[in-house]
């Protein structure tokens with residue numbers, strides 16, 4: 001692909017500055033671009049849990065920096081006995097959100113590295129966190145090129161939630177593909193679902209794409225099947241929070257229904273996810289812990305309640321799309337057509 005087909009985003013959601021983690025507060029976008037400083041590992045846990053930072057790779061990277069802060073805090077408290085002192089902080093970071101495996105993956109990478117360290121762990125763990133951060137950006141650019149090459153010129157595509165620069169180290173997974181495909185003249189129009197209740201599609205995806213001149217049209221979640229049929233959507237392109245060993249994919253609630261609708265309307269389904277989102281220890285989608293959040297996220301908007309008092313709300317925030325509904329899985333190590341257990345194992349073995 002020609003160099004002009006490379007697109008890049010200026011959105012920078014995660015930074016390490018002056019010994020602290022600086023996060024773009026995604027709860028306030030697109031209305032305000034405010035940064036939140038996290039100077040302690042506890043502040044990082046809160047930021048992940050409260051969705052200041054969100055998106056599977058992004059919470060993994062934030063968690064890695066949280067581990068650096070946790071190690072520094074433990075070293076300051078107890079010196080060489082720091083490894084027994086940081087356990088509670090490690091658990092709190094690992095469990096801040098349960099579905100996206102990138103968080104546990106990143107925490108475990110730092111725990112493993114910590115086992116062989118001598119002396120003050122702050123600097124070596126910071127180097128590793130920065131390495132994971134840089135690797136995620138590189139993976140997104142690679143996936144963007146691989147996924148874009150699958151899209152025919154002039155296509156209409158649909159995406160769900162926000163799998164963009166905001167959800168990663170930059171560029172994005174699904175939106176990385178859309179950025180590169182648009183730069184290569186392959187995308188004419190992008191439909192973005194609003195993504196109730198946090199409105200990641202309405203607030204974040206449409207912000208990321210429109211500020212770069214990528215033609216995005218916002219739709220309600222409920223109109224997606226109608227739009228697929230009426231507008232000849234060629235691809236549904238989404239990210240993932242966890243890919244099980246058999247290729248089942250957990251992603252933002254609604255993805256499963258969109259994949260069923262895509263199959264019914266001849267749209268192909270592309271899941272774009274770095275290897276840090278793959279979990280060989282999860283045999284299939286039924287073993288994935290689906291995060292459930294407070295009912296108030298559904299019964300209120302902007303802090304104002306509109307559902308009747310006392311009504312019960314059920315708010316699972318992810319669902320599982322069976323591998324059989326996925327046409328291609330795009331990773332930085334290559335593309336898997338019709339993903340299944342054997343093809344995923346083969347790709348991982350080849351790494």
Ligand code: MRU
Pocket residue numbers: 054055056057100160161162163164167168172173174200238239240241251252253317
């Ligand atoms: O609840 P969120 O906003 O963290 O959910 C994010 C998603 O479901 C994304 O699609 C997924 O993490 C992939 S991000 C590259």
